[in-house]
Amino acid sequence: xxxxxxxxxxxxxxxxxxxxxxxxxxxxxxxxxxxxxxxxxxxxxxxxxxxxxxxxxxxxxxxxxxxxxxxxxxxxxxxxxxxxxxxxxxxxxxxxxxxxxxxxxxxxxxxxxxxxxxxxxxxxxxxxxxxxxxxxxxxxxxxxxxxxxxxxxxxxxxxxxxxxxxxxxxxxxxxxxxxxxxxxxxxxxxxxxxxxxxxxxxxxxxxxxxxxxxxxxxxxxxxxxxxxxxxxxxxxxxxxxxxxxxxxxxxxxxxxxxxxxxxxxxxxxxxxxxxxxxxxxxxxxxxxxxxxxxxxxxxxxxxxxxxxxxxxxxxxxxxxxxxxxxxxxxxxxxxxxxxxxxxxxxxxxxxxxxxxxxxxxxxxxxxxxxxxxxxxxxxxxxxxxxxxxxxxxxxxxxxxxxxxxxxxxxxxxxxxxxxxxxxxxxxxxxxxxxxxxxxxxxxxxxxxxxxxxxxxxxxxxxxxxxxxxxxxxxxxxxxxxxxxxxxxxxxxxxxxxxxxxxxxxxxxxxxxxxxxxxxxxxxxxxxxxxxxxxxxxxxxxxxxxxxxxxxxxxxxxxxxxxxxxxxxxxxxxxxxxxxxxxxxxxxxxxxxxxxxxxxxxxxxxxxxxxxxxxxxxxxxxxxxxxxxxxxxxxxxxxxxxxxxxxxxxxxxxxxxxxxxxxxxxxxxxxxxxxxxxxxxxxxxxxxxx
Ligand code: ADP
Ligand code: SF4
Numbered sequence: 101x102x103x104x105x106x107x108x109x110x111x112x113x114x115x116x117x118x119x120x121x122x123x124x125x126x127x128x129x130x131x132x133x134x135x136x137x138x139x140x141x142x143x144x145x146x147x148x149x150x151x152x153x154x155x156x157x158x159x160x161x162x163x164x165x166x167x168x169x170x171x172x173x174x175x176x177x178x179x180x181x182x183x184x185x186x187x188x189x190x191x192x193x194x195x196x197x198x199x200x201x202x203x204x205x206x207x208x209x210x211x212x213x214x215x216x217x218x219x220x221x222x223x224x225x226x227x228x229x230x231x232x233x234x235x236x237x238x239x240x241x242x243x244x245x246x247x248x249x250x251x252x253x254x255x256x257x258x259x260x261x262x263x264x265x266x267x268x269x270x271x272x273x274x275x276x277x278x279x280x281x282x283x284x285x286x287x288x289x290x291x292x293x294x295x296x297x298x299x300x301x302x303x304x305x306x307x308x309x310x311x312x313x314x315x316x317x318x319x320x321x322x323x324x325x326x327x328x329x330x331x332x333x334x335x336x337x338x339x340x341x342x343x344x345x346x347x348x349x350x351x352x353x354x355x356x357x358x359x360x361x362x363x364x365x366x367x368x369x370x371x372x373x374x375x376x377x378x379x380x381x382x383x384x385x386x387x388x389x390x391x392x393x394x395x396x397x398x399x400x401x402x403x404x405x406x407x408x409x410x411x412x413x414x415x416x417x418x419x420x421x422x423x424x425x426x427x428x429x430x431x432x433x434x435x436x437x438x439x440x441x442x443x444x445x446x447x448x449x450x451x452x453x454x455x456x457x458x459x460x461x462x463x464x465x466x467x468x469x470x471x472x473x474x475x476x477x478x479x480x481x482x483x484x485x486x487x488x489x490x491x492x493x494x495x496x497x498x499x500x501x502x503x504x505x506x507x508x509x510x511x512x513x514x515x516x517x518x519x520x521x522x523x524x525x526x527x528x529x530x531x532x533x534x535x536x537x538x539x540x541x542x543x544x545x546x547x548x549x550x551x552x553x554x555x556x557x558x559x560x561x562x563x564x565x566x567x568x569x570x571x572x573x574x575x576x577x578x579x580x581x582x583x584x585x586x587x588x589x590x591x592x593x594x595x596x597x598x599x600x601x602x603x604x605x606x607x608x609x610x611x612x613x614x615x616x617x618x619x620x621x622x623x624x625x626x627x628x629x630x631x632x633x634x635x636x637x638x639x640x641x642x643x644x645x646x647x648x649x650x651x652x653x654x655x656x657x658x659x660x661x662x663x664x665x666x667x668x669x670x671x672x673x674x675x676x677x678x679x680x681x682x683x684x685x686x687x688x689x690x691x692x693x694x695x696x697x698x699x700x701x702x703x704x705x706x707x708x709x710x711x712x713x714x715x716x717x718x719x720x721x722x723x724x725x726x727x728x729x730x731x732x733x734x735x736x737x738x739x740x741x742x743x744x745x746x747x748x749x750x751x752x753x754x755x756x757x758x759x760x761x762x763x764x765x766x767x768x769x770x771x772x773x774x775x776x777x778x779x780x781x782x783x784x785x786x787x788x789x
Contacts, residue, residue, distance in 0.1 A: 101436040106402050108409045116321030116354030118266045120199050122154035124430040125394045128203040129420035130159045132453030132460040134173040138185040143472030146192035152430030156193040157201035163256035166218045167211040171457050177256055183263045190264035201267035202260045208278040212236045223281040224289040250311050257312045273325045274363040279305045284337040324353035328381040330361040339381050347388040358382055358395045364663040370446025371534035372667045386412050394418040400443040402433045424450050425464040427478045443540045448662035449755040455661040463755035466762035473779040484510035485769020491573035496524020497754050498746025499579035500545040501761030507552040518562035524581050528612040533637040565726035572738035578724045582717040582747035584609045590626035590715035592651050592684040602690035604710040619709030622693050624685040625650040628657040632714040633668040640675045647678040651698050717751035
């Protein structure tokens, strides 16, 4: 069943005293649940164990209360009380023979300690470096603090062992872990034996690994996650210095876990980073050590994975996002079902769950973090309910996922699409600059649906209420999408504003339909996700001069949560796009727009030839409204239910649409739960008074 080309990925390999059953290594990744939703996180990891991963790690686990990264929600191992929660996690990870790993983090100069109110301790005294620019500084560790910190690591290692883990990862990458802070000149300004030469800067990590090996090294493997390049040249921990460090400390950890410098670089979205983007930084490090190496690079192709192992670049294939998009990736490779792999699209929506302290979702895998909360298995649907047929209207991400998942449950599904292609907004957006990988949302579902005998797809089928009532399907799922508004109404303007009819006005839909503005185009972005920035790129490609005006403080502001805002600004600036931040558009004249400052009364005109309004989207819910108005005819037509889902219900990112489609399919024919909560959750246990 398995293609021999992939055999190398299934060779067991030792990591210190323990052995991984294969080379599929789920590196630590956040999920927005952490200590607040431990059972949800544990079940998510269990699904990966079932899906065949050889190594499964937790997200970062704060190992001492003197270093925590509130408001972000990760795991905590501050005292014995935390052990049961972590034991549940390791139990689930090990259910199918995977090794269970815990990542211990002491955040140092990254931990503002907003919750514990402790004074942050760092390698050198510096302002706290986080996403939130907290007005807090850390004090430098003195010698007795360093002794304490070594002991705290040993305590955390002993607790990790008691919690059932096989592996400990010491976090020193992405600028987040204390080990990197010691190693890098940017964060280590010490003049004692812990600072200065590389040997001195390596002292702390040598001491901690030696301490931990003495304490638990007979039964647990110790891995070290270090940055491949801090990307600030000689001022920081450069790739050349990383190589010197590995060579000097050849066999220090039981495995080297190599990750790009900043988190933004390491987890770059597909818009800015290709698969295996870190290969050049990793290549050759293998020769400097006798220990195995794991590296990442949003690997979704088994051919690339096998090549990485075969050519000696990596021993283990590290995956975070690919394991989120498809927890069953290893199993599918093993069973020769490559075409069933649900490839990560590199949109970084999963990361937004962490950044917004909510709970993560995944565009490709709507079951992510719902495995426990809703009992959604990533590969298996619930059994079919009482009814038998469903008409799905609209083949965008919502309609496609509903169709795929309904067919999986055993319903007969008719998918009616007004256009001549499937994919809805994704079929259009995948053609925009940098978004081609997003097309995988369609490709995966297209193939899955093509394998189902119980789905019929009809193109050129813009159905209305009359035809739907005539067909008489038992259930009707309306996923007819949304269109960009033409009147600029969004957040700054809640009602239309003065606009001269002589000005050429465009929406993103117009451009995706092939319209080509010319001359100087002002983009008014009051949407704040990716579309405004992508449209700016497209217009520059078409030869326009572009000014992007936004009431926000950042271009494509919400992409701060997808770790790409800085890249978007950089790309637009390099393309010559003029960027006007903190400004709205208060009026559109025949040859200009009037921009207004968000904080003062000041306004000024910008001469232009056209305006592109990236404002908000209007639900395409007319057919639904017509059907609701004729509800008394449903019974005679044999219709039991009509439901509106996805962008047609409330426009949002693509991940919201696939989630809506999946939820529809899961809940069809389900018992009415009335006012009950539709998901499980955990709440804090009250202490005895
Ligand atoms: P979502 O993101 O919610 O899936 P999209 O806008 O991507 O929404 O997709 C909606 C799809 O529905 C589009 O492909 C569109 O052509 C199709 N559609 C819209 N109205 C109708 C209709 N009345 N009958 C069939 N298909 C429709
Ligand atoms: Fe990949 Fe996007 Fe899913 Fe994250 S949300 S795993 S980037 S598809």
